[in-house]
Amino acid sequence: MSDQPTDVSPLSLNRLSIYLRCLTQLRDQGIARVSSKQLAKQFQLSAPLIRKDLTQFGEFGIRGTGYEVEALITRLRTILGLDREQRIVVVGMGRLGGALARYLELNRGAFRIVAAFDSDRRKVGSKVGAFKIHHVSEVPQVIPNTGAKIAVLTVPPRSAQRTCDALTEAGIRAVLNFAPVQLQVNPEIRARSVDVRIHLEELAFFVQS
């Protein structure tokens, strides 16, 4: 589709998101140009790393001057696909799912929730913001119509893998999983897990010393 490199390391990709956020802040402060050294100082990173991350996608710095904030923001948004609307669905409207949905509605950037799902029949049918809650069994019918390619998965661990299979079957290409399980997915599907317990256990280890 575009001539972007397709083999970008996840670490580098996550940093691009961080750069984008930081640049947006700088723009709001009225700053028009910034050097990699200045950026590096703001969040603990190294200047050459920032330059390497950026040059994967082309040369958009000006030697001797730095980067134009506005232009770089635009470029990063395009790279990340945030210039297009990204339709997402939330599966599992419990407390966490509800909180995430609310957050995404408030901070609606490129991401737009187009549907939600839950297994609790009492929740089904109600509207939250601009989208409706469907029963999970309707995933195969509803998802293809929405055109969503990204799903946020906040169901109980027991049903996570089953639900994930249904989602990919229905055309979902990427899953952000909050259930504490290791999802098994085909290589063409991208799954990212956010696991609070794993993070807490990591912190518990460090607190010991």
Place this chain on the structure above:
Amino acid sequence: MSDQPTDVSPLSLNRLSIYLRCLTQLRDQGIARVSSKQLAKQFQLSAPLIRKDLTQFGEFGIRGTGYEVEALITRLRTILGLDREQRIVVVGMGRLGGALARYLELNRGAFRIVAAFDSDRRKVGSKVGAFKIHHVSEVPQVIPNTGAKIAVLTVPPRSAQRTCDALTEAGIRAVLNFAPVQLQVNPEIRARSVDVRIHLEELAFFVQS
């Protein structure tokens, strides 16, 4: 304090948590022994990697046989510090903070919430489960008394850094941050950020192709 290696890579450490979870499942299924190859198959990892991860802390496998599930669980819990009670505080009892607190109360392993904080005076004073909600300004007084060393930070981005400073000042040694900002902390403090937007943007990139 113990003779554990103090320089364990975060990646390796996170895998230890994953092993622990998987081993617990195996135990519940009544499996007493397991080989690194079997473990590797369950979640997409390699057998030598599992062995390397484990041997950092000693040799607790049996050649020709594998690992004893129960013994390995005990060992991993000790390594991660989960044999002791880990007291944590939740700062910011909005929707996300509330959902996380609820989750941690239900799945109370080694982690016990001993206090919560919020800036909304209407929430202050109420009890959620076994802990009380204090006003954020009370952090300096309350935290030292609880003995908590880990904090979960779910406050708005604007106040995240300020709150984090107050927490470390009050004796908190590790912070799990959900606000979309890069926290600046001293090297003796461990901060981990979970940022939904960054993960979604990573997925948006992959969905493009």
Place this chain on the structure above:
DNA sequence: CCGTGTGAAGTCCTTCACAGCT
């Protein structure tokens, strides 16, 4: 002169291959 872009060096992590125990 300043800061980007980039090959080369260095570091960290993973995989490999096999020695050694059961």
Place this chain on the structure above:
DNA sequence: AGCTGTGAAGGACTTCACACGG
């Protein structure tokens, strides 16, 4: 024979140092 533990090889990511352009 089977599987762990481990030095050595391999790969991935980061840093360094400097050439090049503004």
